[in-house]
Amino acid sequence: MGTTRNAPLEAWMREHGHSANSLAEAANRAVEHLTGRTGSYDGSSVRAWKSGRIRWPNQLTRQALEIVTGLSAADLGFVPRGRAHTTPAPQQEDDMKRRTLVGGGLAVAAAAAAPGTAPRRIGMADVERLQKRFTEVIASDHRRGGQPDIEQQAAALADEALNLQRAGSSTQRVRSSLYAAAAAFRSSAMWAAIDGRRYPEAQAHMREAQALAEMSGDQGIKFRIWSHAGSMYRHMGRPGDAIAANDVARGLHITRRDPLFASLGLARQAAIHGTAQDRTGAHRAVGQAQDAMTRADTNLHRPVWLLAFYDQAELDSLALSAYLSLGDYPTAEAHAHRCLAALRPHMARSRAIAQTRLAHAQLAQGDAEAAVHSAMQVPATAATQHARVSRMLSEFGATLRATASGSPVVTTWTEHTAAWRASA
Structure with a gap:
């Protein structure tokens, strides 16, 4: 007797944009929450569920799939042993x-x-x-x-x-x-x-x-989380993991429906390529991000978290990060100026980061006076309390002392940072 395909599971996967591999990954994470150990499912496991070869998975698998989908195993089309596929599924559990x-x-x-x-x-x-x-x-x-x-x-x-x-x-x-x-x-x-x-x-x-x-089942929030994961791994210095995580975000079908999501994914990809020293990939991703943003419909309904931060200024900020990592300091400086000019007034954290990166780009080009002037525009609160900004400014000071030793700007910077610390 042949097997009957699991149509409800296939329909759920289509509706939520899951491939066999992505559903397997989600189920593995659910198993980790249940047991503390990552599951061992792969694409072939999901294909066995879809094809009907496995009609009633074991209890742990059923629990994991219920976590992922929010549906019972019966609602997902699985049939307990001893029952025919035509047996009506229980209405409630x-x-x-x-x-x-x-x-x-x-x-x-x-x-x-x-x-x-x-x-x-x-x-x-x-x-x-x-x-x-x-x-x-x-x-x-x-x-x-x-x-x-x-x-x-x-x-x-x-x-x-x-x-x-x-x-x-x-x-x-x-x-x-x-x-x-x-x-x-x-x-x-x-x-x-x-x-x-x-x-x-x-x-x-x-x-x-x-x-x-x-x-x-929300595609927008899935994108946000995987995109954040890519940024996390980038900051941790793990560009391979960053690319893999960001690719999951960029592979979601919301990026095909809405060019603004596609643009953000590409802009963050550019920053990751910069960390990986992939000059060609970074330059291509910046261009593609800009093109996607140009095509985005401003009238579409979008989540508040996206509208609150992603715009031309953020795209230029990510391009600034990419080119700074690549050592293309003139291009990085150009994106810094564009970012700072376009930033909305409430984006204080983003302004401090862009201002600090601008100082690095100027110092790397030998303009210590302009660099110190830029760095001094960073507010004391960001300079002393924001971990990323504090670290970048510390690195800036070390480079300044190494490259402009004896210059009056070093004294200016030293006195300024002392005032920062005193006001913290």
């Missing part, structure tokens, strides 16, 4: 089993109300309330990026979104929106940790954000 996620910070209890009270109905208004508070976290990040309190606020919002899942009943749309919100908040916690060079914390946030994003 134990909510505790379907909703409880074990591991990390993902423990979500079943929806329950206190004895004698009616369950609360959770709606989109609850999601919107959380999203409004999220904008405050984003605003703080743009002002003071990388601070532990921003990371903690974002993580707390993620937990609050998950707690709403157990506060009452809701529709599938609301549940998906809450998972997407939790993933977005956790992704912001991840970014704050990256910006503060707290990489172990960033990786922990990343794992939780990835699992939540899979449950939400």
Whole structure:
């Protein structure tokens, strides 16, 4: 007797843009949350599920797939042993089993109300309330990026979104929106940790954000998390891992629907190519990012996190990073000036980073006086409290003393940094 293909699973994969390999990766991460050990699925495992060769996976596999999809094994088209494919799937399963996620910070209890009270109905208004508070976290990040309190606020919002899942009943749309919100908040916690060079914390946030994003089915937040992962590995000096993570983001079908997502993915790819000393790849990616941004429809609805930061100034900032890494200092300086001219007033953190990189590009071209003038424009708070800016300015000072020893600008810089420290 031949096997019957698992049409529900295939349909879910098509709807959510999953290949066999990407679903296997998501399931492996879910197993890690359940057991502490990464799963061993690959593309052939998923093909066996799709083809019907495996009609009823083992319990761990079923739990992992339920975490990834938010659906029961029966709803995904799997059939318990001894039942025919034509047997109607159960209409309901134990909510505790379907909703409880074990591991990390993902423990979500079943929806329950206190004895004698009616369950609360959770709606989109609850999601919107959380999203409004999220904008405050984003605003703080743009002002003071990388601070532990921003990371903690974002993580707390993620937990609050998950707690709403157990506060009452809701529709599938609301549940998906809450998972997407939790993933977005956790992704912001991840970014704050990256910006503060707290990489172990960033990786922990990343794992939780990835699992939540899979449950939400939201392509935009999946892109954000994988794109952040690429940036994290770039800052850690691991360009191979950075390219692989960013390729996952760029492979999502949202980048084909919306050129602005494609542009961000390409701009970050350029910065990674710069770290990897791939001059041709960086130059090509910058050009492609610019072309995609030109094609982007400004009237499309997009998530607040994207609209809050990605524009021409950010594209030039990433190009600045790429060319600075490559040692093409005149081109880096040109992008720095373009970035600083276009930055929106509230982007204080981005301005400090661009100003510091401009100083590096000018110093590398032998213009110590202009470089010191640029570096002195960085606010004291960023210079002393932002981990990335502090490190870049420390490196700037060391290079200045090595290349312009005895110059009055060295004295000027030394006195200025002493004033920074005194005001911190």
